[in-house]
Amino acid sequence: MKKIIFVLLLLVAPLVMAAADIDVSSPAVTTIRTSMHARHEQLKPLYASGAIGLTRDGLVGMHDATVVALKDRQSVNSLIAAENDDRNALYKEIANANGHPEWEAEVRNTFALRWAQKAPAGWWYQDPGGAWQKK
Amino acid sequence: MRNMILFSLMASLLALSACVTINIYFPAAEAEKAADKIIDDVWQIKKGDQPATPADTPAPTK
Numbered sequence: 160m161k162k163i164i165f166v167l168l169l170l171v172a173p174l175v176m177a178a179a180d181i182d183v184s185s186p187a188v189t190t191i192r193t194s195m196h197a198r199h200e201q202l203k204p205l206y207a208s209g210a211i212g213l214t215r216d217g218l219v220g221m222h223d224a225t226v227v228a229l230k231d232r233q234s235v236n237s238l239i240a241a242e243n244d245d246r247n248a249l250y251k252e253i254a255n256a257n258g259h260p261e262w263e264a265e266v267r268n269t270f271a272l273r274w275a276q277k278a279p280a281g282w283w284y285q286d287p288g289g290a291w292q293k294k
Numbered sequence: 295m296r297n298m299i300l301f302s303l304m305a306s307l308l309a310l311s312a313c314v315t316i317n318i319y320f321p322a323a324e325a326e327k328a329a330d331k332i333i334d335d336v337w338q339i340k341k342g343d344q345p346a347t348p349a350d351t352p353a354p355t356k
Binding site for chain 1: 322329331332
């Protein structure tokens with residue numbers, strides 16, 4: 160009987176290790192998501208025209224400034240900066256919310272790959288070597 | 295015999311707590327799912343719009 164209890168306890172221990180999950184519903188993360196969602200309407204035509212693209216570090220960057228009218232470049236730059244502030248905060252907050260601030264870089268890499276993978280045809284993204292590619 | 299039970303209980307508790315606190319490995323698959331959830335939300339991608347699923351992504355390199 161005692162042996163059985165011992166064996167059972169030993170069997171339970173690894174199960175706890177397998178129960179890792181990533182929580183993305185902390186208040187800070189939700190706020191950032193809402194802000195990014197709202198900004199996306201303005202970013203969408205810029206992705207589609209190739210003006211901006213998805214960088215390999217999980218951010219957005221200017222890809223081809225020449226398709227943006229000179230008078231609009233400043234506002235596009237502001238949009239990029241605001242989006243990148245949100246993205247940087249998002250990766251940091253997800254790592255923090257899961258109790259592992261040191262996961263930030265891995266969260267960022269995961270996002271960088273998934274943004275690029277899920278991008279619609281015609282959008283630009285950087286491959287892991289940093290070269291621009293068109294979907 | 296009592297000592298034996300005590301010992302095994304302590305050992306198991308130690309193993310349990312070690313597993314809970316030293317979960318240092320980045321859960322790559324879960325993170326990918328979480329990222330997809332956020333991306334779908336931000337980009338307003340409806341389910342079925344995109345063929346990309348974790349199954350057709352290359353295996354993580356680390």
